[in-house]
Amino acid sequence: MKKKILITGAAGFLGSHLCDKFIQEGYKVIGMDNLITGDRKNIEHLFKNEDFEFYHHDVSTFVHVAGSLDYILHFASPASPIDYLKIPIQTLKVGSLGTHNLLGLAKEKNARILIASTSEVYGDPLVHPQNEDYYGNVNTIGPRGVYDEAKRFQESITMAYHRYHGLETRIVRIFNTYGPRMRLNDGRVIPAFIGQALRGEDLTVFGDGSQTRSFCYVDDQVDGIYRLLLSDYSHPVNIGNPNEITIKDFAEEIIKLTGTQQKIVYKPLPEDDPMQRQPDITRAKEILGWEPKVTRSEGMQKTYDYFRNLSQEELHRSEHKDFSKHIKK
Template identity: 55%
Template sequence: MSLTKKRIKIVSGSSIIGLALIYLYKFAIAPATSVPRASSAAHGLEEQRQWPPTEDAVQRNLQIAYDAQNALLHQQRQELLHTREQLAQLEEQVRSLQASTPRKYPKVKYLNYKNRKRILITGGAGFVGSHLVDDLMIQGHEVIVVDNFFTGRKRNVEHWLGHENFELIHHDIVNPLFIEIDEIYHLASPASPPHYMYNPVKTIKTNTMGTINVLGLAKRVMAKVLIASTSEVYGDPTVHPQPETYWGHVNPIGPRACYDEGKRVSETLSYAYAKQEKVQVRVARIFNTYGPRMHMNDGRVVSNFILQALRNETITVYGNGKQTRSFQYVSDLVDGLIALMASNYTQPVNLGNPVEQTIGEFADIIKHLVGGQSEVKQIKAMEDDPQRRKPDITRAKKRLNWEPKVPLESGLLKTISYFRNELARSDRFQESSRKYFDSPDLQRIRP
């Protein structure tokens, strides 16, 4: 064979080997997508073959996952913002509906500007004060209630909230008040033994400094003021029944003195302002009063007996049960207060029920009206507890043409119904509270 032919064969073999090497290189190094898949068997072999990812591929996958998570969070944030906007729109619609819908208040008489008075009631969220608010509002007057809510409760007057003639101010009358009014009913003071004995200094301040502030306000704006005094100014009386001319028999250092002496000073201040500053003053000496909106735990004989009877507990009578009281229904008292304010009479006036009852008899009446099985038990008498209390209301009859009208049994039935509803309300609240604190969700978060 010639030398030329041998060279041609060598070159041809080298070319074939080179092409084979190039093909093998492409198959091994090039991405899987660039390799043609000849058959399903070859495809299966390719999938079984796993190559370790490169650093760029890992970073690219992490970036993709991060971007996806960010996109999801952004979408959720947008949904929350949209939901918040919808809630705000719904709240605005509710407010608009409430504003456009007339609220149902008790029927109020219309008075023109000349006859309508602007009246301030201190302690107006309390037991007696809230009933006075109702009467004056229904008569068509503008009423401003000032209360520190020590014994008063907002729900006693909440049915008037929003009315154009009503205003509620959270304020302690121990501090000065600047307001324009025509009349003032000064009822602010704790009146039940547990309440005024709890903070005797505060009780004295309310009946002295508070009264000074009220009288000073009346002087500045030339308003007429009625001071709510008490039968406690008579102490443990030696005269029976008690007329307004009786000076009293009071222990000035006993447990009840903070209230008794506070009210006596309040009367003294009133007549000092009347004499020196020409303030128009009225003084009502209020005897035992009962009715709806009394505190169930105020420690007074009416609330104690009714609550014990409703719970089928023993009715406890302090002492031998022979001490006497006279009980008037709250609506009768309110009528007397309004009549006294409207009168020109300036001396103290007793407002109470002249029908006297022993505490023992009263316990039996409560037991009968409630219909329970409670027993009546006598326990140790309270210190400084007056033995007899009965008003002489001759002055009220003559000067105000006033006397109590509501029979004892009728008033007690209304009061018992109120206490029964309050007990049911309290039981529902306790049950809901128990369920809440015993709930699995709350148990899980407790330490």
């Protein structure tokens, strides 16, 4: 009998790659997504696969899956600033109510559950690089707090279920991840820069560009998540690439990669935008035997090739998805 896994946020960038991974590893995969920020096109290639099912559903309401279930991956959540600032209530609900529903389902099915947390739990960090023992520096009432606190609550309730109910839980803290299927112009650094370059626009850097990020290619991220799910470790684990770069230097890399002649323009730094992001991956190395393999130059070439092959309609599509039908007045 093939093992069965439920993946929420299945039509999103990372969720869709996880669906591919578990299909390749011989699992039966149930994908679930309400398609607020996800895109059905990311998983259409799986629709004819007998080991894949898809449910258009909002996990913040309730979650029911018939039959047995071995694993759950909870990846349902807006992940880009543009998205979670547009739908803050939905972001908080999927992190709280959605997580509660899925933990209850895991308890009912006696399934192991992995929760997708984020480096944003560290806020604008006072410790560098960030390790899993650092508690973070988060503005709970700032505009980014809806995402940061949703993820911090996810971790708290997950550990409560682990301690009180003996549930098998895993927590991955995901650092900046990139690759094919990212939504162009969703507000994250890499698709924003590449989209601007391909349209012949100047590259927008917020602040003076001295803030840093560490970018992990999606294949490495998926491998780390897969290893963590199958491990015996229940506390949070950073999965990311520790190769740190300033945003200004990264913008210059994009201009060189795309062969364009754009210049860099500077705009004010958004409120609470973290100045440093670099994962300490000691725990992942020791417990999972994991570390990233794909270099930034290799991963960026693959990502650029993907975006370059998009249609002109996709390339010039507005960066703002229509969330009006999802927003409660």
